[in-house]
Structure formats: structure tokens, C-alpha cells
Amino acid sequence: MIEQCDFTVLSGFLGSGKTTLLSAYLACSDVGRVAVIVNDVGEVNIDGAVLALQDGVPMATLSNGCVCCSLTNDLPYTIDALVRERRLSGQQPYTQIILECSGLSDPGGVMRSLSALAGLGMRVRVVTTYACDRHVAPEDFSLLAQQVGAAHTIVLTRTDLVSPQQIADAATEVKSMGPMGKIIVETSPEARARAAFDVPAALPLSDAGHVPGGRYESQHPRIKVFSLQWDHELPWDHVAAWLENLAFYFDSRLLRTKGLVRLEGGDVLLIQGIGQHFDTPRRLNQLDAERSSLVVICRDASESEVIELAPQIPGMTVSARTAGSKAIELARPRYD
Known part of the structure; x- marks a missing residue:
């Protein structure tokens, strides 16, 4: 049986804890077969610099744009290059590739850009972070709804900074915007990271894996x-x-x-x-x-x-x- 690669689209607003979540996962997991792609907006890729401190994790960066619009051509090329170089090196294929999106990214646009890679047989999941201690401005609600509504998994973050009631209120809020998403409420950074990434992917690019219900x-x-x-x-x-x-x-x-x-x-x-x-x-x-x-x-x-x-x-x-x-x-x- 051919082992499939899980592709995780990590989305969420700026400051919602995406990099912290990913760093915690890389620190507590066997990352020998994990690759990371970071998309940051700005001349200096801060998130890429932070994650580069993790040893042994292949890293690719997409800068000065948003993967759901201006960089849709770069993303498929980057993924294909990672997979090809891994194969040419003679190492085992990746079991997981994680794309950390900028806070401006729409997961639906990212998914469209991945269609060209259906032949790779990757299984795709959208994970969205939601900070319990922050409120998104009304003018940003449409993007928040896209990020949360698209998510297979919604991870509540910054739980150590709020009360249990605020955590419960945040869970209710994200469930109202993403009724199909699984909500992760974990106070331990390691448990939260494992719950976010160590689950079977939900939406194969080439072969649907389950019946909805x-x-x-x-x-x-x-x-x-x-x-x-x-x-x-x-x-x-x-x-x-x-x-x-x-x-x-x-x-x-x-x-x-x-x-x-x-x-x-x-x-x-x-x-x-x-x-x-x-x-x-x-x-x-x-x-x-x-x-x-x-x-x-x-x-x-x-x-x-x-x-x-x-x-x-x-x-x-x-x-x-x-x-x-x-x-x-x-x-x-x-x-x-």
C-alpha cells in the first residue's frame, strides 16, 4: 500500500498563534518526514525565521504576497520541487507538508491553487487558529468567516490568557461560523499541537475518503x-x-x-x-x-x-x- 502525504493548510488571523502552534508541533514530533512552507507578507519573513530554528525540517518560503491570489503559481511549483527533491535524494517520501498561510489568506483560494497537484495524491486538511483573547474587527468578519468556515479543524489558542468562560464563548463563536469544523480546546501546547496535526486528512485532492454525515x-x-x-x-x-x-x-x-x-x-x-x-x-x-x-x-x-x-x-x-x-x-x- 502506497503511503499518502497529508497536506495541511494552516490559516488564521495575524496574531492568532499559527507559528506558535506549528513550532510546538515541530518540537514534540518526529519531523524526519515533515516539510514546512511559510507564506509571509513583508520584506522580512519573520515566521520563516522563527521556524528555521527547528532542526531537520525542510523549509520553503513564499514572501511578499498571499498564496490565495498573487502567489498561486509559486505554491504548486514549491510543493512539486519539495516532493521531487525528496525523491531524488533517495529518502522516504514526506508524510506531511504544512503550509503556514499569512493572516490575509483565504483557504478556498489556496485549495484552488492546489488543484494542479491532484496527481500527487495528497490528502488535504484545513486547520484554522482562533485566538480566545482577541476580537476581529467588524470589517474583517468576511475573511474570518472564510477561514473558520473552511476549516476541518479549528484550534482555540491563547487559552492561558483568558478565563474558562471566555474559552467557552470562543468555542461557541467559532462553531457558529464553522459548523462542519472539529474544535480543539487544549490548554497544553503539546496536546494542542498534536490534536491539530496528528489526525487523518479530510479532503483528498484526487480521491475522496469519506461519506458526509x-x-x-x-x-x-x-x-x-x-x-x-x-x-x-x-x-x-x-x-x-x-x-x-x-x-x-x-x-x-x-x-x-x-x-x-x-x-x-x-x-x-x-x-x-x-x-x-x-x-x-x-x-x-x-x-x-x-x-x-x-x-x-x-x-x-x-x-x-x-x-x-x-x-x-x-x-x-x-x-x-x-x-x-x-x-x-x-x-x-x-x-x-
Whole structure:
């Protein structure tokens, strides 16, 4: 069995503890097969200088820009170079590559830039840090929602500087913005770092690894969770066009998409998206899905907007869940 490499996108606002979290992980783990890429904005790459103090960790830096926009061409090249040089050296392949993004990065944009590397077979996870002792300004809320909403794992940091009640309030806040994310609340720096990075990656670039299921809700007034269902089989070209319209129309307001689509002819597709990036759909024909079920999480969106984008696939049932509403459940299909 070929060992896959986990690729972790580490995001979070400036000062939320990304470098501290990563440094703690490198200090307490076997880093012989770990590589780090640091993206910093500015003439002096401070984060790269801090992490370079770790012995034995291959380090690459991307400076003076944001990987989700101006440096999208540099990131795939850097990753490919790391993997290629490792192979040519005769050493064992990396088991994990960690990209520490700048505080301005949108994880969805990073995911789009990684699409070119699907052939490497890496499994991708987004980890976002959230500082319990700091409040993001209202004008920065849209970026915060993108970072938290995209996360598979949300790590509460700076817990030693606040009260237990403030930690609980922070956990409630991030859950309202990232209802699909797993929240890590650990006071020990080592335990927090291991919980953040030593878990199986969630979103393969080339091969989806799990069937979605669970209960998702938002208690934030600006974050809405839409449950979409169709009781009839759907034509794939219409579904693909709708997903494209969804990404184009909502733009940065689209945070997560996840679910199953039952196509004409009986095929079942797994759909997963972070921001405007959608993983390549995978057929799950061993499953018996009674209906198509998708969960779409958006910022500042209305139910009517979602419905109006899908005139070519009628019969859609939509229910929205936001502050004060009951949780929605994405039904798990039966195995044969």
C-alpha cells in the first residue's frame, strides 16, 4: 500500500498563534518526514525565521504576497520541487507538508491553487487558529468567516490568557461560523499541537475518503446553513452548471459545500467544496442514496438566492438553519 502525504493548510488571523502552534508541533514530533512552507507578507519573513530554528525540517518560503491570489503559481511549483527533491535524494517520501498561510489568506483560494497537484495524491486538511483573547474587527468578519468556515479543524489558542468562560464563548463563536469544523480546546501546547496535526486528512485532492454525515447548524446571524434535497435523479450537466453558478454568484460568501448527488442512471457522486473550490466529484456506486442531499454554508445569504440559481434542476427542497433554529441533518446513505 502506497503511503499518502497529508497536506495541511494552516490559516488564521495575524496574531492568532499559527507559528506558535506549528513550532510546538515541530518540537514534540518526529519531523524526519515533515516539510514546512511559510507564506509571509513583508520584506522580512519573520515566521520563516522563527521556524528555521527547528532542526531537520525542510523549509520553503513564499514572501511578499498571499498564496490565495498573487502567489498561486509559486505554491504548486514549491510543493512539486519539495516532493521531487525528496525523491531524488533517495529518502522516504514526506508524510506531511504544512503550509503556514499569512493572516490575509483565504483557504478556498489556496485549495484552488492546489488543484494542479491532484496527481500527487495528497490528502488535504484545513486547520484554522482562533485566538480566545482577541476580537476581529467588524470589517474583517468576511475573511474570518472564510477561514473558520473552511476549516476541518479549528484550534482555540491563547487559552492561558483568558478565563474558562471566555474559552467557552470562543468555542461557541467559532462553531457558529464553522459548523462542519472539529474544535480543539487544549490548554497544553503539546496536546494542542498534536490534536491539530496528528489526525487523518479530510479532503483528498484526487480521491475522496469519506461519506458526509452529521448535524450542522449555525447560531450566528450572518452564517446560514442550507439543506438542499431532491427526491428524483439529476442530470450531471445541470448539477455542474448549478455548482458553477453557486461559486460565481456567492463568491467569497460561499464557505462550504458537502453532500451526495444521485444522478440519472443511478450513479451517486460525493460533492465537497471549500469556498469556491470543489474537489473532483467521486462516484460512490456502492451506496444506495434515496435522494440527493447537499449542505451549503454561506455568509449573508438568503434562501431565495439559493433557489433562484437552480432553475434547471427543479424539485429542490430547501431548509435554512441559522440563529435559534434546529440543527439540520445530512442523511447518511445505506450501504448495500
